[in-house]
Ligand SMILES: CC(=O)SCCNC(=O)CCNC(=O)[C@H](O)C(C)(C)COP(=O)(O)OP(=O)(O)OC[C@H]1O[C@@H](n2cnc3c(N)ncnc32)[C@H](O)[C@@H]1OP(=O)(O)O
């Protein structure tokens with residue numbers, strides 16, 4: 229398979245000696261290790277919903293749960309096995325007869341049985357010597373096999389186990405009938421070079437498929453899983469969004485996309501469904517995915533920096549390793565403090581506005597300034613903000629055509645003062661001033677304008693919307709004014725509600741007065 233991103237000569241040279249399998253099986257443990265994320269607990273129906281999505285995306289094995297852990301877990305696993313999905317359904321079991329019996333009763337296709345092998349776990353947790361651990365593993369595997377069920381065997385904490393002993397455990401497991409040997413990096417202490425070495429050593433002695441289960445305690449779960457594949461591992465355990473015990477597990481979406489896009493290796497995953505799957509798991513588990521999460525994060529294909537946005541608009545590969553659609557994402561051009569003119573022009577085009585046609589070059593400059601100044605206030609500029617800014621800038625009567633212009637406004641408000649506003653308006657080259665009090669600063673400001681203009685024009689309706697969240701939200705003010713037998717509606721958008729209100733009212737006054745002149 230050709231990798232999706234054009235892999236360069238450096239990568240080709242670096243990986244020329246690797247020995248990966250033709251295709252890699254994806255063993256998804258979102259419903260087992262993923263559910264071990266502190267605070268996460270899925271109902272049977274939620275587990276079923278995720279299992280169906282995992283099946284639809286094409287995972288080979290779904291570890292549906294650890295049946296012995298609760299009655300609800302058994303109900304969930306039973307519901308999943310009864311769905312007759314294409315994926316193999318697996319249940320976890322300690323090397324304990326009761327665990328195995330309960331898993332069998334749930335109708336699973338595969339039992340993943342495990343026992344810890346490291347000196348630490350043997351001594352402090354299991355209180356067993358090396359031989360006892362092997363005997364327990366062998367007993368469990370033989371018992372499962374006697375029921376005609378496929379066995380995947382894990383030596384828990386394999387990566388902190390004496391390597392000779394580990395290989396001895398695995399050889400015994402295979403002799404007892406294990407179909408797949410899993411190598412868990414239980415506390416995420418491996419580094420890629422060591423993982424590659426370990427898998428090569430195990431493969432020299434074991435001829436059933438080798439799997440890895442990497443934890444992310446040092447942020448290396450994905451890198452270690454990939455290193456295992458480079459050394460020939462045929463199966464990777466992963467979870468959607470990388471959720472799992474402590475710092476989590478290898479993230480399914482990252483593993484799959486690295487294999488596909490960089491190595492050109494096959495999995496059965498329908499990658500266009502990755503983002504939807506990620507959102508589903510995030511919603512049902514309540515574990516939010518960070519925006520900068522690789523592949524499925526909100527920002528994985530978002531560009532704000534002017535230079536990047538310009539590059540991407542000219543040729544997407546300049547700043548994107550793969551097309552967003554490949555993983556079910558969409559490219560986003562975000563406007564804000566770091567935005568450049570190219571990105572704003574493109575965003576306006578998206579909104580049906582063309583510079584030189586619907587907005588003048590001068591208005592375009594003002595739109596850029598307004599967007600950047602909103603960004604300077606630490607805000608992310610939304611499409612709604614842009615639309616409001618554009619409407620405000622473009623619908624505003626040009627200065628030369630204005631009858632009334634705001635020269636100055638000052639407002640005073642507080643808990644011990646009556647809200648008061650003073651305005652200075654330029655009307656046909658003459659500056660007129662007035663002050664007024666009101667129930668609040670907006671009311672005072674509008675009344676002050678009203679007293680300069682006189683009673684012939686009246687404010688009929690006033691609406692204010694906070695377009696964006698936060699106290700620094702862009703406020704959109706919509707007013708309807710009536711005067712000289714005419715009714716006009718105008719709007720203005722600013723972060724400052726008094727200024728937005730005043731601008732909307734003055735805009736309306738100009739419209740009415742201009743209609744009188746014509
Ligand atoms: C690395 C992993 O992620 S392993 C999976 C971890 N997941 C979970 O633990 C979630 C579900 N777990 C549970 O619901 C419970 O822990 C159960 C039902 C499995 C066991 O509950 P309890 O019987 O109350 O035991 P508890 O959890 O307190 O202790 C674990 C026991 O299992 C033993 N044990 C641990 N692993 C194994 C194993 N692989 N094989 C055999 N025995 C084991 C421990 O030595 C301890 O034995 P002890 O009770 O004789 O001291």
Ligand SMILES: CC(C)C(=O)C(=O)O
Nearest residue numbers: 342382384412414441
């Ligand atoms: C059960 C095993 C594979 C496990 O979850 C771990 O070691 O992290």
